[in-house]
Amino acid sequence: MRISNKSIIRLSIVFGFIFWALLVVIDLLILFSQSHNLNFGIPQFLPKVMLILFIFNLLIYYRYTIIKAESVNFLDLLWKVFVTGLLTTILSLIIRFVFTILGSTALAKNVMVINIFYHLNIGLVVAFLVSTFVAWKRLILYQKSKILITTWKIFEYALVGGMFFNLLGYGMFEIPFNLAFSILIVLGLIHSFNLKWVAYLNFKQKWKSILFIILVIIYLSYFFLNLVRYSDENQLAIDLFNDVYILALFTFIFIYSVIAVLVILFNLPTSSVFEKKLEEVVSFQRLSQSIPSGKNEDQVYEILLDSSVSAVFADGAWIEILNSKGVVTKTLTNNLDHDKIASIKAGVKTDTVKEILESHFEAENLSGKVLGTIKGASFKSILAYPVTAKSKHVATLVLLKEVNDAFDKEMVNIIETFVNQANISIENFRLLNEAIKNERYKEELKIANRVQQSLLPDQLNCNGQIEITAFSQAADEVGGDYYDVFNYEDGKVALVIGDVSGKGTSAAFNMSQMKGIFHSLVQVSQSPKEFMINANNALSRCLERSSFITLALYIIDPATKKVEYCRAGHCPTLYYDSATGKTYYFKNKGMGLGILRNTEFHKYVEVHQFEYNPKDIMVLYTDGVTEATNANREEYGYDRLKKSLEGLTTQPPELIQKGIVKDLYKFADEELLNDDYSLVIVKFKN
Amino acid sequence: MVEITTTSEDGIYKIGVNGDVDASSSIHLDNALKEAIEKDESKILVDCRELNYISSAGLGVFMSYLEDLKEKNVSFAIYGLQEKVNHVFELIGLENLIKIMKTEEEAVSYLNGTYA
Numbered sequence: 001m002r003i004s005n006k007s008i009i010r011l012s013i014v015f016g017f018i019f020w021a022l023l024v025v026i027d028l029l030i031l032f033s034q035s036h037n038l039n040f041g042i043p044q045f046l047p048k049v050m051l052i053l054f055i056f057n058l059l060i061y062y063r064y065t066i067i068k069a070e071s072v073n074f075l076d077l078l079w080k081v082f083v084t085g086l087l088t089t090i091l092s093l094i095i096r097f098v099f100t101i102l103g104s105t106a107l108a109k110n111v112m113v114i115n116i117f118y119h120l121n122i123g124l125v126v127a128f129l130v131s132t133f134v135a136w137k138r139l140i141l142y143q144k145s146k147i148l149i150t151t152w153k154i155f156e157y158a159l160v161g162g163m164f165f166n167l168l169g170y171g172m173f174e175i176p177f178n179l180a181f182s183i184l185i186v187l188g189l190i191h192s193f194n195l196k197w198v199a200y201l202n203f204k205q206k207w208k209s210i211l212f213i214i215l216v217i218i219y220l221s222y223f224f225l226n227l228v229r230y231s232d233e234n235q236l237a238i239d240l241f242n243d244v245y246i247l248a249l250f251t252f253i254f255i256y257s258v259i260a261v262l263v264i265l266f267n268l269p270t271s272s273v274f275e276k277k278l279e280e281v282v283s284f285q286r287l288s289q290s291i292p293s294g295k296n297e298d299q300v301y302e303i304l305l306d307s308s309v310s311a312v313f314a315d316g317a318w319i320e321i322l323n324s325k326g327v328v329t330k331t332l333t334n335n336l337d338h339d340k341i342a343s344i345k346a347g348v349k350t351d352t353v354k355e356i357l358e359s360h361f362e363a364e365n366l367s368g369k370v371l372g373t374i375k376g377a378s379f380k381s382i383l384a385y386p387v388t389a390k391s392k393h394v395a396t397l398v399l400l401k402e403v404n405d406a407f408d409k410e411m412v413n414i415i416e417t418f419v420n421q422a423n424i425s426i427e428n429f430r431l432l433n434e435a436i437k438n439e440r441y442k443e444e445l446k447i448a449n450r451v452q453q454s455l456l457p458d459q460l461n462c463n464g465q466i467e468i469t470a471f472s473q474a475a476d477e478v479g480g481d482y483y484d485v486f487n488y489e490d491g492k493v494a495l496v497i498g499d500v501s502g503k504g505t506s507a508a509f510n511m512s513q514m515k516g517i518f519h520s521l522v523q524v525s526q527s528p529k530e531f532m533i534n535a536n537n538a539l540s541r542c543l544e545r546s547s548f549i550t551l552a553l554y555i556i557d558p559a560t561k562k563v564e565y566c567r568a569g570h571c572p573t574l575y576y577d578s579a580t581g582k583t584y585y586f587k588n589k590g591m592g593l594g595i596l597r598n599t600e601f602h603k604y605v606e607v608h609q610f611e612y613n614p615k616d617i618m619v620l621y622t623d624g625v626t627e628a629t630n631a632n633r634e635e636y637g638y639d640r641l642k643k644s645l646e647g648l649t650t651q652p653p654e655l656i657q658k659g660i661v662k663d664l665y666k667f668a669d670e671e672l673l674n675d676d677y678s679l680v681i682v683k684f685k686n
Numbered sequence: 687m688v689e690i691t692t693t694s695e696d697g698i699y700k701i702g703v704n705g706d707v708d709a710s711s712s713i714h715l716d717n718a719l720k721e722a723i724e725k726d727e728s729k730i731l732v733d734c735r736e737l738n739y740i741s742s743a744g745l746g747v748f749m750s751y752l753e754d755l756k757e758k759n760v761s762f763a764i765y766g767l768q769e770k771v772n773h774v775f776e777l778i779g780l781e782n783l784i785k786i787m788k789t790e791e792e793a794v795s796y797l798n799g800t801y802a
Contacts, residue, residue, distance in 0.1 A: 501742035502709055545753075546716075546746035550778055569778035591779025595749050604779055623742070635770075675741075 009064050016057035023050035024119045027237035031111055045167045047238050051122075052163045055245070058127055062134040074142075074197050075205055077135050078212040084131045085219035088124040092226060095120050115237050118230050122240060125223045129249045132216060136256050140194040148194065155187040162245040171242045180244045188252035195263045203271045206264050213264075217257050224250060276311075280414060283307030287421040297321075297429055301332055301395060304387070304422040308399055309334050311418065312411040316379060316400040322393060326359055336400070340377070344400070347374040348382060356384040359393050370415075371407050374400075381406040385419050389426045445477040452478045452508055455515050460485050465558035465685055466493060469653040471661060472678035473624075479676035480507025481622045482514050486522045491558055494522045497620040497680055498551040499570065501592075506547070507676070513542060514549055528553050528566035532593070532605045536568070540597035548594035552620060554682075561684075566607045568593050571623050574642060576649050578615035583646050585638060612684045617656065619645055624677025625660075630668040640667065653681040687711055690718045698797055699727040704736035707744030716747045723754050728761065729797040733790070735766035740774055752783055765793035 003011075026047045033040050066080065095117055102108040141152060162184055170177040201209060231241050240246045286303050298321070305319045316336035323329045331338065348354050350372030372382045379400040387395040397419060401407065452474075460468035472481050480500030487493055498514055500507040517538050521531050531553055539549060550569035557563070567573075569592025572585040591604040621641070628636040644663040648656045657679055664677075688705035701718050705711070722730050748764075755762045765787040767775065775781050787793035795801040 499742070501746045504709075546743070546750035548742070548746060548749060548778070550742075571777065589779065591782060595752075595779065596783065597753075604782060627739075627741075 005064050009061060012057045012061040012064070016054055016061060019050050019054040019057060020119075020123050023047055023054060023122075023238075024116065026050060027115060027119065028112060031115060031235075031237050035111065044169065048166050051126075051238070051243070052166075054123075055126060055130060055163065058130040059134070062131045066131070066134045066138060074139065074201060075208055075212075077138060078209055081132050081135045082212045082215055085128055085216055088128040089219050089222060092121055092124050092223070096226070111235055114230075114235075118236055121223075121226060121230070122238075125227065125240065126246070128219065128223065129246065129253065132253050133249055136253060139197050139260075140191050140256075142194075142197045148191075151187075151190060155184075155191060158184055158187055159245060159248065162248055166243050166245065170244075172247075177242075177244055181248060184244065184248035185251055185255075188248065189255060192252070192256045192259050195260055198260070198264050198267055199274065201264070201271070202275050203268070206268055206271055210261055210264050213257050213261050217254065217261075220250065220254055220257070280307075280311055283311060283418065284421055287418060287425055297426055298330070298332075300422055300425045300429065301387075304397060304418055305332055305334050308397060308415055308418050311414050312383070312399060312407065313401075314383075314399040315402045318398050319387075320396045320398075322359065322395060324392075326393065344374060344377050344379060344382070347376045349373050349375055350382075353382055353384045356386055356396060357398070359386065359396065370412060373404065378402060380404045383407045383412065383415060385415055387419055387422055387426065389423060389430060394426060448505070448508065449474070449477040452511070455512055456482070457484055460680075465491075466556060467653045467683045467685065468495070468680065469657045470678065470680045471657050472676070473673075474503075474508075474676045475624075475674050476504045478505055478508035479503060480511045481624070481676040481678040482511045482518075483620070483678060483680050484515060484518055486519070488526065492526060493556045493558070494526075495554040495556060495620075495680070495682065496522075496551060497570065497622065497678065498549055499622040499624075499676070499678075501546075501548050501550075503676055506544075510543060510547060510549065513539070514551075526555055527607075528555055528564055529602075529605050529607050532566055532568050532590075533602050536593045536596070536601045539594040543594040548592040550592045554618075561612050562609060563612060564607060564609050566590065566605060568605070569595070571621060571626060572638075574619040574621070574638075574645060576617035576619075576645060577613065578617075578649070579613045583642050583649075585642070614684055614686050615649075616684045617645065617649060617653075618682040618684075619656075619660070620680040620682070622676065622678045624673070624675035625664060625679060627675060628664060628668045628673050628677065631672070636664060636667050653683045656683070657681045688714050690714045692718060692722070694727075696794075698729045698731050698794060699725070700731045700733060702733040702736070706739040707737065707747070708739070708741040709743040712741070712744045712747050715744065716750075719747065719751050723751060723758065723760070726758070728759070730755075730760055730762050731790075731793055731797060732762075732764040733766055734764050734768070734771060737768065737771055740771055742778075745774065745778060745780060748780065748784060761797045761799075763787050763793045763796050765790055 026042060029040055030042055030047070032038070033042070066077070099108065099117055102113075107113055137152070141148065144152075162180055165176075165180050168176070198206070198209075227240055230236060231239050283303070284307075287300065287307065301319050301321060305317055308314065309317045314334070317334040318336055318341055319332045320328045321330040321332070331341065333341075345357055348357065353370065353372035356370065370383055370385050372384070374380060374382050379402055381401040381404060383399040385397045386393050387397060397415070399407070399415065456470070456472055460470055468485065470483050472479070472483070474481070480503055482498040482500070483496060485493060485495050496518055498511075500510040500514065514535075517535050521534050521538075524534075525531065532551070535551065543549070548569070550571070552567045552570040552573060553565065555564045565573075565586075565588070567586070567588050567590040569590055572587065574583065574585055576583045586608075588608050589604070589606050591601065596604070619641070626635065626637055626641060630636075640663070641660070644660050645656065648659045651659065660679060660681075688703060688707050688711040691702040691704070693700045693702075699722050701715075701722065703715060707715055719730075754760075763785040766789070767786060772781075772786070775784070775786060785793075785796060787796055792801060
């Protein structure tokens with residue numbers, strides 16, 4: 001079972017009270033027994049044990065409450081110590097006040113009453129000491145090292161040892177007591193110089209810290225004197241001064257407080273420098289972080305202007321933003337009227353600064369020559385620095401001061417760093433924009449790819465007589481391979497495969513033209529020759545001079561089992577004859593479309609005819625298949641394709657296609673294929 | 687990649703093609719042919735003995751100058767095609783439009799009009 005922190009805190013309060021109350025009761029009983037010469041048989045060490053238990057509960061309480069301040073804020077920590085001290089002191093003062101009111105009455109002289117008041121004081125003092133000790137511990141262990149943790153642990157164990165040492169009953173100034181006390185003080189002193197946290201306070205915080213700590217010292221002194229008074233004047237059941245642990249805590253807290261005040265005091269003059277450096281770092285960070293936080297270029301300039309002004313304490317400043325033609329499109333100012341800019345520019349006496357302002361400077365001889373003086377304006381010094389992106393002048397930063405020669409080398413360096421960071425930010429910003437644009441183009445290409453996919457039919461099965469499957473893969477997002485079918489009303493089927501020269505976008509556009517041409521021409525006539533001549537004519541008008549399309553057209557008549565075909569420069573068709581069991585390539589001649597753009601073309605159109613048997617297979621493909629090369633620069637070639645088909649002739653077209661593609665990928669790595677490749681498998685039935 | 691060399695010898699402008707002519711490298715062949723035609727050379731010979739591969743884009747380069755060659759009355763021939771390359775020329779029917787010779791001697795005599 002785990003106990004939550006909250007219940008631990010509550011339990012420590014309850015038990016703290018119980019042990020304190022027990023301490024009071026036992027002490028009073030002892031006193032009573034002494035004054036009446038009675039013996040209750042209470043052992044001497046019992047009240048001391050109660051005190052130890054009380055302190056343990058306080059330690060637990062403060063350990064959990066003070067650790068709760070999550071992000072370490074030193075002032076909060078000091079504030080807590082201060083408040084605890086204030087509360088305990090006020091309570092102690094009230095007790096004293098009541099005691100004074102009682103004055104010289106018999107009650108005030110009663111040993112029992114005095115001891116009750118003293119025990120109330122014990123509770124308050126111990127609470128204050130323990131809470132301050134825990135707070136000091138947190139400060140000392142800030143940015144702790146391994147060795148520090150070890151020595152601190154030794155110190156804490158020694159303190160615990162001190163508590164139990166009390167049980168031996170040595171009083172103040174006895175030799176064992178002094179020895180134990182000295183050991184604890186030496187260990188405390190070792191840790192009193194861990195003041196790293198002081199460096200992280202700014203000027204104002206340092207003053208506050210000094211105030212708080214001095215008040216802690218005052219509380220401490222008050223408590224100390226109060227205890228001394230009790231100890232001197234009265235008969236006490238238990239005297240805190242005989243407790244080495246309490247005495248060591250007093251001394252340690254006092255020493256650490258005094259050293260802290262001194263160190264903070266000596267650090268006061270340097271804190272402004274530290275703060276300025278910190279501010280520069282923060283500005284620098286703001287500049288470099290302005291991109292991921294989605295700011296625009298103008299905001300980068302604004303940050304640059306603000307950071308520069310505060311870094312060099314400029315009395316006025318402006319930044320001119322130029323467009324790609326070098327014309328000022330926007331001017332941001334800081335503590336300066338827009339109208340004054342022209343007169344200031346006119347008053348500039350230094351050449352380099354003038355050149356920068358008119359933006360025909362040479363970047364190489366820029367460094368160090370950006371300072372100048374001004375005539376006739378309320379400003380006397382000027383610092384001008386160009387902001388560049390991809391070595392183009394994109395803006396000019398100008399800082400002004402009312403005193404002569406007010407900018408020093410240090411300032412120029414800081415401004416240079418700021419401007420460089422702004423350069424990077426702006427360059428990154430522009431790159432980011434370009435990347436986004438490229439991303440959009442990629443998206444467009446994906447759309448193009450989808451559109452093109454829709455140009456290739458996914459259903460090729462025409463009637464029960466023929467089975468067709470097709471496969472196509474483009475090297476880029478879009479490609480130039482084309483296949484299609486057209487079903488005539490009389491049952492004939494036109495099947496086409498084509499390959500546009502080149503690849504990529506231009507090929508894709510030509511491929512879509514080819515689809516248009518196919519669908520318009522195929523409906524007009526069933527003659528392959530007429531088709532080719534007309535297609536050549538049409539393409540001659542729209543293809544670039546260096547582009548052409550290879551095409552193969554098949555007009556299949558299932559009624560007669562006759563196929564008329566014509567090849568326009570396309571790869572020879574691979575055919576499996578089921579009657580003879582032989583596989584071979586067609587050897588018909590033909591010229592690609594768009595190569596010969598005159599009336600001569602018809603001479604090169606050959607139409608052939610064959611009659612198919614059931615289970616014959618026709619493989620149409622594009623040159624991406626046969627020209628696929630492997631790592632050894634060997635081509636897949638006609639023989640491998642033929643062999644691949646020969647092993648698959650009994651399969652349905654879909655499996656033939658898959659088998660050939662698998663064989664192709666086995667030969668050449670799919671990733672390395674850099675041309676479009678398509679495959680159309682036709683299997684004739686009855 | 688492709689390497690193009692050009693020499694002029696006995697009134698014949700010779701272009702040597704070495705390597706692969708594909709979509710990206712075809713521009714070099716294109717430039718060489720364009721230069722030859724712009725120089726008003728009357729006899730142009732392309733040495734394809736070292737041409738290992740030609741893509742459709744490469745064929746397109748030859749194709750695009752066919753008209754210019756005819757117009758300017760330039761004698762044009764290519765020779766020494768490797769079997770694979772020759773097959774590509776035949777496949778798309780370019781062998782009907784471009785004179786393809788086997789050896790340099792044959793090609794030169796063709797350009798000089800002395801080929802039997």
